Amino acid sequence: MVTTELVLVSGKGGTGKSAVTAALAIERARRGQTVLAIDLGSGLGLGAHLRSTHLTYEPTQVIPGLWAMTMVRAAALDEYLKTQLHVPTGAPTKTLTSALNVLVDTAPGIREIISIGKPAFEVWKNSWDAVLVDTPSLGQFQSYLRAPTTIADLVPTGNVKRQAASIAGVLTDPDTTQVVLVANPAELPVLETVEAIATMSDEQLCPPPHIIMNRLVDRATFSDGDLQGVTDGPLRQAAEHQLSVEDEHYRWLVELGASSTLPYLRGVLTPGEVAFQLADALERP
Amino acid sequence: MTRTIVVTGAGGVGKTTVSAGLAVAQARTGKRTLVLTIDPAKRLADALSLEHLGDTPESVEGEPNLFAAMLDVSASWEAIIHRYADPEVADRLLVNPYFRAIADRFPAAQSYAAGERMAEYIESGRFEVIVVDTPPSSGGVDFFLAPARTGDLMSGRVLRWLTGSRLPGRSILYRMTAKPMLRLADSVLGGPMLSDVADFLLDLGTMYDRLTVRSKTIERHLTNAATVIVTTADPTPIHETRRFFEELAAIRIIPVAILFNRMLPESWVDESSVRGSERGAASGPEGALRANLDVWAAEARRQVDAARELSARYGLPVYELAWVVPPPATLDALNALVSPIPSADHF
Numbered sequence: 001m002v003t004t005e006l007v008l009v010s011g012k013g014g015t016g017k018s019a020v021t022a023a024l025a026i027e028r029a030r031r032g033q034t035v036l037a038i039d040l041g042s043g044l045g046l047g048a049h050l051r052s053t054h055l056t057y058e059p060t061q062v063i064p065g066l067w068a069m070t071m072v073r074a075a076a077l078d079e080y081l082k083t084q085l086h087v088p089t090g091a092p093t094k095t096l097t098s099a100l101n102v103l104v105d106t107a108p109g110i111r112e113i114i115s116i117g118k119p120a121f122e123v124w125k126n127s128w129d130a131v132l133v134d135t136p137s138l139g140q141f142q143s144y145l146r147a148p149t150t151i152a153d154l155v156p157t158g159n160v161k162r163q164a165a166s167i168a169g170v171l172t173d174p175d176t177t178q179v180v181l182v183a184n185p186a187e188l189p190v191l192e193t194v195e196a197i198a199t200m201s202d203e204q205l206c207p208p209p210h211i212i213m214n215r216l217v218d219r220a221t222f223s224d225g226d227l228q229g230v231t232d233g234p235l236r237q238a239a240e241h242q243l244s245v246e247d248e249h250y251r252w253l254v255e256l257g258a259s260s261t262l263p264y265l266r267g268v269l270t271p272g273e274v275a276f277q278l279a280d281a282l283e284r285p
Numbered sequence: 286m287t288r289t290i291v292v293t294g295a296g297g298v299g300k301t302t303v304s305a306g307l308a309v310a311q312a313r314t315g316k317r318t319l320v321l322t323i324d325p326a327k328r329l330a331d332a333l334s335l336e337h338l339g340d341t342p343e344s345v346e347g348e349p350n351l352f353a354a355m356l357d358v359s360a361s362w363e364a365i366i367h368r369y370a371d372p373e374v375a376d377r378l379l380v381n382p383y384f385r386a387i388a389d390r391f392p393a394a395q396s397y398a399a400g401e402r403m404a405e406y407i408e409s410g411r412f413e414v415i416v417v418d419t420p421p422s423s424g425g426v427d428f429f430l431a432p433a434r435t436g437d438l439m440s441g442r443v444l445r446w447l448t449g450s451r452l453p454g455r456s457i458l459y460r461m462t463a464k465p466m467l468r469l470a471d472s473v474l475g476g477p478m479l480s481d482v483a484d485f486l487l488d489l490g491t492m493y494d495r496l497t498v499r500s501k502t503i504e505r506h507l508t509n510a511a512t513v514i515v516t517t518a519d520p521t522p523i524h525e526t527r528r529f530f531e532e533l534a535a536i537r538i539i540p541v542a543i544l545f546n547r548m549l550p551e552s553w554v555d556e557s558s559v560r561g562s563e564r565g566a567a568s569g570p571e572g573a574l575r576a577n578l579d580v581w582a583a584e585a586r587r588q589v590d591a592a593r594e595l596s597a598r599y600g601l602p603v604y605e606l607a608w609v610v611p612p613p614a615t616l617d618a619l620n621a622l623v624s625p626i627p628s629a630d631h632f
Contacts, residue, residue: 014297019521048524103482108382154382184297186612187326220577226570234556238578241549244610267583269591271520 005130010141011182018045021134023278029065033129039070049275109150116144145205174207185249213258294515295525304418306623312351316413328614361398369492383485396431511632518588547608549585557582
């Protein structure tokens with residue numbers, strides 16, 4: 001029985017998906033889990049947040065208990081062909097690789113299934129407690145989830161189709177897979193997230209997602225009334241700024257209805273600091 | 286002669302808002318200005334009279350010299366196909382599932398469509414200034430690389446592998462796909478995918494020559510444009526801005542300015558440290574206000590450091606745009622947002 005948990009993280013560009021993926025992975029590793037974090041996105045985001053700029057296809061340990069890797073298409077293609085398609089012995093592997101390369105460039109679904117297939121293979125190995133995946137933008141994430149269907153429409157039979165169906169089985173299994181959507185308290189991220197949730201639910205692409213509202217400013221410990229008699233100057237300006245940011249942020253939080261929140265960090269310099277501070281925030285009750 | 290300002294930057298930094306601000310400011314100096322925008326928030330779209338989300342330039346209510354248009358990627362690709370493919374081929378391509386997949390997914394597709402639109406408006410001579418908001422992928426660098434990449438796709442790199450020559454006729458193709466190895470590939474993959482793909486690429490390939498010529502023109506427009514980078518002082522955008530500079534340098538595009546968006550007043554930093562040194566045991570509301578200033582001052586300090594560091598590193602002017610909450614969504618507020626940029630420097 002597979003006990004590995006698969007966590008797929010997505011969200012609109014700029015909302016902090018990579019930081020949140022890194023933080024979720026760090027927090028699990030700190031709890032003693034053996035964790036693999038996979039970057040399916042730009043290849044830079046997750047690595048920067050884990051303070052490891054040179055992630056490769058081969059997982060490397062970044063902190064105790066946490067390994068990280070990045071998607072390298074040629075390597076993934078090779079692995080897919082050898083371990084997943086069960087190409088008959090004696091077959092011209094080079095020709096098949098070239099053929100797959102052609103399809104990766106052009107055919108709908110193939111590139112996506114090879115990308116989203118990797119996390120599924122890692123789940124099947126059953127050697128991790130959790131596999132966390134930093135996926136590209138919301139739009140591409142949905143193409144990943146749709147890939148099995150797209151492929152089934154394209155090819156009537158064969159290993160590619162069978163493989164895609166098995167992957168779909170993992171992605172839609174609520175006992176294994178959790179989808180996390182990261183949003184920010186602003187108009188476009190909220191509206192795009194709402195739209196994505198509706199589409200994913202209509203098309204039954206995955207179990208109901210967990211929504212994290214990232215970069216939500218903490219509530220002030222003062223109120224409007226406390227500003228009475230405070231003359232104009234930085235003290236007053238900073239207080240007014242805080243209150244208007246709060247208004248804006250909590251308005252969008254209400255609109256989206258997040259499952260959990262992560263704080264807006266102030267005075268932070270590097271992507272690494274961000275991820276580790278968010279991991280600290282996750283540990284707080 | 287049309288001046289073009291290309292606005293680039295990482296996702297979520299306010300590129301679309303800043304683009305609109307630059308366009309309003311230009312229009313208010315009396316120049317006939319077009320802002321070509323991608324995916325504006327509702328309030329911003331309203332300010333730009335874009336409620337119909339039109340793909341053709343519409344004049345902006347209340348701003349006589351300003352026009353706005355939205356980029357509709359799907360419509361743009363159809364226009365491109367009709368323009369560069371023979372009618373019969375165009376009809377075939379537009380209903381082909383492979384084409385739809387590429388137009389929707391190929392990262393360069395949206396960028397190429399934006400570049401094509403930009404070029405059309407530049408060449409129309411209708412505007413003195415065009416401000417172009419760029420698609421969000423990889424900080425906008427795709428926008429500059431798209432013409433060349435689109436050429437690669439059309440040039441049949443893939444076809445060459447399948448058939449061994451650049452633009453073979455269909456008969457060669459069918460002889461090739463009859464080869465045992467390709468038949469084996471199809472059987473492992475589960476269908477006549479390779480020959481379908483080849484069919485599609487043959488059609489696409491007929492556009493290659495015309496599209497290559499066009500790509501070169503678009504690239505020239507991009508080289509002549511003023512590129513500005515929008516960032517915030519947040520760690521990820523700063524990280525991406527650095528990467529973006531390297532990638533732009535590789536294709537010999539040198540940005541003219543960095544616009545730091547969502548900046549806090551520097552005066553908070555000094556005020557915070559003065560108060561910090563004389564702080565007694567303030568509690569209650571007074572203490573809460575001070576504590577609030579301290580955390581925002583820490584943020585302001587980091588912003589100042591980040592802006593100076595980036596300016597020194599690239600030797601470029603850095604303009605600081607204020608953090609406005611909620612985001613500016615009237616013409617006056619958009620104009621005010623870019624007011625720190627001196628008019629003489631309007632790129």
